[in-house]
Amino acid sequence: MGLLKTAAKVAVASSVHGRVQRRQQTRWAAQDAAAAGVPATPAAPAPPAAPMPPSAPATAPGGGPRDLMVALTSLRSAGVLTDSEFAEISARIFS
Template identity: 55%
Template sequence: MSLFKTAARTAVASSVHGRIQRRQHERWAAADQARVAAPPAQAPVPAPPAPAPAAPAAAPLDTDELLNQLERLGKLRDSGVLTDAEFAAQKARLLG
């Protein structure tokens, strides 16, 4: 009779194990379906970058530096690198 008890225990254990596996498989399948059916989570929109700080006012050039830059602009105009309009605009920028 012990052989029958062992066979019965094995059958019960196998049946229980099969049910547990089936339930777990159903749970995993339901979780997968829910994940697929759910709309994708949207990433948070990053905050816009902070505006760049205003450029500090250019320090006034000393007279020698101003003359050097004006001479350089004149040479660039004379060599054809700058047009008369570009020269006038840069000169006005330097003289402020």
Template identity: 50%
Template sequence: MSLLKTAARTAVASSVHGRVQRRQQARWAAAHHDPAPAASSPVPAAAGPAPAAAPQDVDVMLAQLERLGRLHASGVLTDAEFTAQKARLLS
């Protein structure tokens, strides 16, 4: 039973850590964001295509996938649990 408790605690800690990390990144991005350009400055005619995902989102997703891989490799997650969590992250 202690292995299950450890796995549950690890999952909760990973989830909380991920949320805290995303919140901090959003705050840092907002703090370092340049103010809106003045009305007299020229506005670009057309922006390029929007990226599929922001780099921060990709970094967070990769970190979560790595964490899942470590949990799976250590035997904390079964194959089915690993596959389900990986599908949830990638969708």
């Protein structure tokens, strides 16, 4: 369970970092355009934020294998876990 909690925290931190970075880049581009005397054009709308993966490890203990697999699958989809790590953890869940 410790690995899943850590992976969920990393996924959240990565998501927040990405949003902050995009917001800063947009702000800096507007400042650069204003300094150059070019009228600022509206930036392309940012894609909608991906929904956060369900955090089964943060729920009550004994969430069940289905909840753990949902969380594990979302972590693999987010790129937090490799396929080999996914296989190893899922084998431990169902053993």
